[in-house]
Amino acid sequence: MREEVQQGLYYDDLEPDVRYVHRPGRTMTEADDVLFTSVTMNPQALHLDAAWAATQPFGKPLVNSMLTLATLVGLSVAHLTRGTIVANLGFTEVAFPHPMFHGDTLYGSTTVAGRRLSASRPGTGVVTLEHTGHNQDGDVVARATRTVLMWTREGHAQQEGGTT
Numbered sequence: 001m002r003e004e005v006q007q008g009l010y011y012d013d014l015e016p017d018v019r020y021v022h023r024p025g026r027t028m029t030e031a032d033d034v035l036f037t038s039v040t041m042n043p044q045a046l047h048l049d050a051a052w053a054a055t056q057p058f059g060k061p062l063v064n065s066m067l068t069l070a071t072l073v074g075l076s077v078a079h080l081t082r083g084t085i086v087a088n089l090g091f092t093e094v095a096f097p098h099p100m101f102h103g104d105t106l107y108g109s110t111t112v113a114g115r116r117l118s119a120s121r122p123g124t125g126v127v128t129l130e131h132t133g134h135n136q137d138g139d140v141v142a143r144a145t146r147t148v149l150m151w152t153r154e155g156h157a158q159q160e161g162g163t164t
Contacts, residue, residue, distance in 0.1 A: 007083035011125035011150040014080070014112045022075040025107040025136075028063045028100055036067040063100035068142050072133040075108035084156065086124055086149040098139040105136045113145065123155020 037047040045052045046062050053061040100106065113128040127150050133142035151159070 005083070006078065008077065008079065008081040008085065010084050010153045010156065011115065011117075011127060012153050014115060014127055014150070016112045016114060018112060020076070020079055020110045020112075022079050022108045022110065025105045026071050026075065027105045028067070028071070028102065030061070030102040033061070033063050033067060033102060036070075037064045040064075040066065042066075058099055058101075060101060063102065063104065065096045065100075065142070068096065068100050068106065068133065069094060069144060071106055072108045072131050072142050072144065073146065075106070075133075076110045076129070076131060080110060080129070081148065081150070084151050086121075086151060089126065089147040089149055091144055091146050093143065093145040095143045096141060097143070098135070098141045100135060100141050104141075106133050106141065107135070108133045117152070118149065121149065123152055123158055124149050125152055126150075 033047055037044065042064060044064070046056065047053075047064045048061075050061050053059075109132050111130045111132075113130045115125055115127045118124040118126055127148050129146045129148060131142070131144045131146060132140060134140050
């Protein structure tokens, strides 16, 4: 019997200017937000104090933007990088054009903005990913450009001793 292991795509499989749509989305709950905010030592009242947040411009608590970013990237992992990434190299151009609120659902997509084989690490390639998150109403709530080091199919096979 043949066995298939769920994983992301290899450098070789990622195509520039293709929009990879990640499903399912993730509904952000108050519990998610309070836990993330507390674990990351962020005492911002916009995430923890509903009474105070009600007096602020949005009138209710906001989902921690770092939770939004982490979840947006997380939505892409099973589809694109699970088991095929070597490392995150960096993030640029991170923006949150619309707030996320408790009960909103985050949906994500990723476009490959560019890629090149690594000059210093044979068997890998550098890929620039543009992540976009939107809520259930279609409002863009997050954008981030991320650069990653990815295995090529051949490079990973060599690393794993001939099996992938």
